[in-house]
Amino acid sequence: MNNYTQFFLRQPLSSLSVFITLLPIAIIWYRRAYSNKALRVLFYYLIVKLAIDMVMLHYAAYNLNNLLFYNINIPIRYILLSSMLYHYFDSKRYKQLLLFSAIFFVLFSIWDIVSANKDLTDTYNHTIIRYSATIESVLMIFWLLAFYYEAIQSLKIDNLLAFPFFWICGGLLLFYSSFVFIAPLMHYNARRIGPLDLGFLLYVPYLFEIISIVLIAVGIMYYSPRPYDRS
């Protein structure tokens, strides 16, 4: 227990980014937003994220290498978030591309994990993958921009500010925009030998993760079972 307390005091921002996930989970549950397909996928994502983050927090509190979970989290996060967008998109072309990108990305991130860690059983020296986080950020920014493009093209939604996905995608866009330039350096920062110290920049992803989670929570607050489009 002492280890956890010390970790919380040492890393308040990263600890907060773990526990704040409970907020949107509680709101989805309270507002029964899981009845919407896309929000149900988001609900699963938040639960998986919370579980992985808790395990990572436990490892970090005991000074154990938790980067394996960080690496595993990347393809899982992409699959779940792209599935959420898959349910939102109307365009068949976007849906197909999203499906192909998910398959490609999972295969690529497996290759990335294996190539960055020759010995997968050596958890002590496990390192962060080189390219997957960057590619994930680029792909997600592309899909989020595609979401906004489709929203203004179709004019389906009368009031975007009262549309849950507007806030959810806004939060994710801010998170990935802040992460896309830091992601390539994470591999070199989180190494035991010859680290590149990113300094205060390491806290930026945590900060934007908290912001994005808050925006996701705001979006879910706007959830209503009635259809959002103007049909």
Add this chain to the structure above:
Amino acid sequence: MIDPEQIRWAILIAMLAMLMMAVFVITFVILYQKRQLAQEKNLREMEKEYQLKLLETALNSEESERKRIAQDLHDDIGTMLSLTKLSLNQLMKIINKDEPQTEYTANKVQSLLEETILHVRRITRELVPTTLKQFGLPTAIDEFVQKLDANHSISIHFNCIFENIPRQSQKVELTLYRIMQELVNNALKHSNGDEIVVDLHMEMGKIELQVTDNGKGFDAKAMKESKKAGLGLHSIDSRLSVVYGTVSYLTPGAKGCRVKVQVPVEPEKANKAEPLHPFRKSA
């Protein structure tokens, strides 16, 4: 070897640029969407206004055509019939009255002629309700109801406190009058009842016209959706849309039907009594 401090600053600047782009995208989407929706709304309103103008023009054309036909009937046929009657009267004086057959035929022709003159007058009055323009809606409805009551076996009543109903523009009064005609005619033709009540009164700043019968009633919604029938009901809707009125179809009791029409009262303006000729062209 690059200084890590330089790398940190470079990443920070790139990250800030990326965040600015994200914020710009989100703001742009909100503003663009708002503008597009406002444009779409304007377009829809313009289209609606245009449709209303079209409808109003069509209704005005219909009234003009009625006026023209009434004028032709009055000026041409009416004059000819009056002249014929005059000539017939002169002829009656010179025919041989000793022959009963000749006298009988002449009297028959005279009575047929008088009947024709009355029919032409009635049709002319129905085409252009001159009483409406001259004395207002309650008097015109009263006149219409009294004539129907005298000519039909069905009992028709009109309830109204005349002074409570303010004069309205010709458009509003004519709309309500035509709707009343349509509803009463529908009740006469289809209701199979024996009593029709027309009620005209003010209701919360609106003129309310009610036509109630004790007949078999009908399903207005089904009637409107039906392709074969319901033209009269559609015409009521069209006429009301021009004066921003509403119509509702109710069932007052176990049987019968009550149609309630409401039209907003127009702002009062100086309604100067005009000397009226039935076929005077409006300005």
